[in-house]
Amino acid sequence: MSDSETAKAAARREKARRAPAKWLLAPAVIFLLVWMIVPLAMTAYYSARNYNLMMPSITGWAGWTNYRILWGDPTFWSALGVTLLIVLVCLIVTVGLGLALALLFHRNFVGRGVARTLAVAPFFVMPVVTGLIWKNMLFHPAYGLLAWLFRTLGLEPVDWLAQFPLASIITMISWEWTPFAMLVLLTGLQSLPEDQLEAVRLDGANKWHEFRHIVIPHLGQVLYVVVMLESIFFLTSFAEIYTTTSGGPGTATTNLAYYIFQGTFVQYDIGVSSAAAIGAVILANIFAIFLIRFVAGNLNAGEAR
Amino acid sequence: MAIVAFNNVGKQYPGAESLAVTDFNLTTEDGEFIVLVGPSGCGKTTTMRMIAGLEEHTQGTIEIGGRDVTGVAPKDRDIAMVFQSYALYPHMSVRDNMAFSLKLKKYAKADIKQRVEDAAEVLGITPLLDRKPRALSGGQRQRVALGRAIVRQPQVFLMDEPLSNLDAKLRVDMRAEITKLHRKLGVTTFYVTHDQTEAMTMGQRIAVMKDGIVQQIDTPNNLYQQPANVFVGGFIGTPAMNILAADVADGSMTGEGFTLTLDAAHKDAAGARDRLTVGIRPEHLHLADENADVEAGTKGSRLRGEVEVVEPLGSLTMIQVRVGPTKVTAQIEPHQQVAMGDFVTLTCGADKLYLFDPQTEQTLIGIDAGVADKPAA
Incomplete structure (x- = not known):
């Protein structure tokens, strides 16, 4: 057998060896295509079409028209603002509260186990249920707990969802997500080596120095992950808004997700909604790119270690 | 530099029936190198942590430089400790690791720089000053941990099995180097180890402990020739x-x-x-x-x-x-x-x-x- 024949045989064997890999990869690839790429492509396609269910006769390519309509729609811009406001404020509240709670639960005290379970509980409540609980049991101006509290104190009950709609939504979302931040930060705290704290204590640090120079840098990576994951969830907040304010009063609590929902299922303008969805995809991607970069960066750093 | 004195020091952990350390008595010379040695769980690390203030002693008194340190916070005891795991601050460069305690004490920038560079020079880690700990080898980390301790010029050094994470050859090298460093700086040093060879080669005096009780405190040769009891006789010497x-x-x-x-x-x-x-x-x-x-x-x-x-x-x-x-x-x-x-x-x-x-x-x-x-x- 000549050399080239041997090489060919080797290549053939290599090919045969690799063949099953393709088949084994296929389900994941197909899943990705069907569940992500196809809807994304269809959304992009619709965003360039005249496609309003109320006007079925108008069809065909719309070019940039849908995007132009979107650009000129003040509600879209207000929805964008509301979305960013929700993301920003919820992040500050959940990370701040989560960190405080994590520090608290990192210490030993009587009943810590029970208290921790209770503190985590909101995370396991479905968003829809969260919305209903807050709307009917807490915020309700007649039957709500807060109304009762105000009356007991001799104050006028407040109709929270009507008077402070966005603050109410932010409260609900924060209530739901603080446990998540707390859990992740708590695991971060628990992985902090005790001897580093001892070393810094011997180096002359007080409690604040410990926190500032050891705890926070140690939590840096988990904090980043919490911020990024929560950003993506907050960007798509919907159920809490749908079950309570329905985006109102007016458009006070209409975020991007709700705006798209309304465009599609209330105004039936699938073209414009698709354009808005593409906008949301771009926004989410800006966050996601940061996240992936960071995670990948961490993996590389881990290898160097 | 200071004399450390233990007077009937005992330690009982909350909930524990017996004492982790019982009736520890020892007065060091100024600048002495004391090794605490014993099998695991003998209370040697607890004793060291009591000097540092990371554990509070429950009986007796500990004096550092003539001052009773009962109830004094670790940061106010003017002590530096080298940990078994080195406990370097992972997000800080070597320079910042070493400078950290001086920064907290609000030393002048130039003074800090000078001290860090002097310490680095002594330990031969000058080229590493701008690296992060994770980019260092075990031996280099060990040196940085030592450097972090010596820049402060503390009254007492504590070393908790600092060589146990190093490979055998490096351990022998560092052993000699720590001894040399001690001779140069003349700071009272406590060194915890379970390795009797380390104890014998480094200690000016060695405290052999077992079950929280000091069996004997003496020079290496005396321990070898005149052990106090069967345990010390069996513990000192290899095989x-x-x-x-x-x-x-x-x-x-x-x-x-x-x-x-x-x-x-x-x-x-x-x-x-x-x-x-x-x-x-x-x-x-x-x-x-x-x-x-x-x-x-x-x-x-x-x-x-x-x-x-x-x-x-x-x-x-x-x-x-x-x-x-x-x-x-x-x-x-x-x-x-x-x-x-x-x-x-x-x-x-x-x-x-x-x-x-x-x-x-x-x-x-x-x-x-x-x-x-x-x-x-």
Whole structure:
């Protein structure tokens, strides 16, 4: 057998060896295509079409028209603002509260186990249920707990969802997500080596120095992950808004997700909604790119270690 | 630089019935190198942490430089500690790691820079100053941890098994280097280890601990020659001392497989006891030689048994011999050919026997190898 024949045989064997890999990869690839790429492509396609269910006769390519309509729609811009406001404020509240709670639960005290379970509980409540609980049991101006509290104190009950709609939504979302931040930060705290704290204590640090120079840098990576994951969830907040304010009063609590929902299922303008969805995809991607970069960066750093 | 004094120091952990450390008494010299050694769980690390203030002692007093530090926070004790894991701050560069304590103390920038660079120079880590700890090897991290301790010029150094994470060769190098560093800086140092070789080579005085109780505090040579009891005798020295139980009759000790003659000093020490615990170090055992033994007066001392293990180490050979129920380790010359399964006869000079009381396990008589140190004050 000549050399080239041997090489060919080797290549053939290599090919045969690799063949099953393709088949084994296929389900994941197909899943990705069907569940992500196809809807994304269809959304992009619709965003360039005249496609309003109320006007079925108008069809065909719309070019940039849908995007132009979107650009000129003040509600879209207000929805964008509301979305960013929700993301920003919820992040500050959940990370701040989560960190405080994590520090608290990192210490030993009587009943810590029970208290921790209770503190985590909101995370396991479905968003829809969260919305209903807050709307009917807490915020309700007649039957709500807060109304009762105000009356007991001799104050006028407040109709929270009507008077402070966005603050109410932010409260609900924060209530739901603080446990998540707390859990992740708590695991971060628990992985902090005790001897580093001892070393810094011997180096002359007080409690604040410990926190500032050891705890926070140690939590840096988990904090980043919490911020990024929560950003993506907050960007798509919907159920809490749908079950309570329905985006109102007016458009006070209409975020991007709700705006798209309304465009599609209330105004039936699938073209414009698709354009808005593409906008949301771009926004989410800006966050996601940061996240992936960071995670990948961490993996590389881990290898160097 | 300071004198550290322990006065009846004890430590009881909450909920624990017994004391983790019991009645610890020790006063150091200024600038002394004290090694705390003992098996795991003997309380040596607890003792060190009590000096640092990371654990609060529950009995007695600890004085550092004449000041009672009971209730004083770690940061106010002016102590630097090197941790087993080094505990470097991972997000800071080597320079920042070393400068951190000085920054907290609000030293002038130029002063900090000077001190850090001086310390780095001493430890030979100047080229590493701008790296992060994760980019360093184990030995380099070790040096940084030392550097972080020495920049502060503290009153006392504490080192908690600092070499245990290093490979064998590096450990020997760093051992010498820490000793040199100590001589140069002259700071009172406490060093915790479970490795008796480290203890013997580094310590000016060694405190041998067991179950929270100090067994003996003395110089390396004194520990070797005059151990306080069976435990210290067995703990100090590698390979460990052979311990045999013997009956005493007519000026000699006998047991299964061995007979040992007692000289006048040992007879005195043994007194009227009819049973003794005998300790013989492997380096004092050698293969019997009829002619030489007559001359050396060791003809009456015989240990017989089958060789179970032969470990040639190049410069010498270790053999394990089963003498009666006991496994006896002996150190022989490498040219002496002994094979597994051979029956050999070992002998030992009468002045090389350690005698212990079988009940109290206290030493009755040790040996005099001619290198006795003056016991430290």
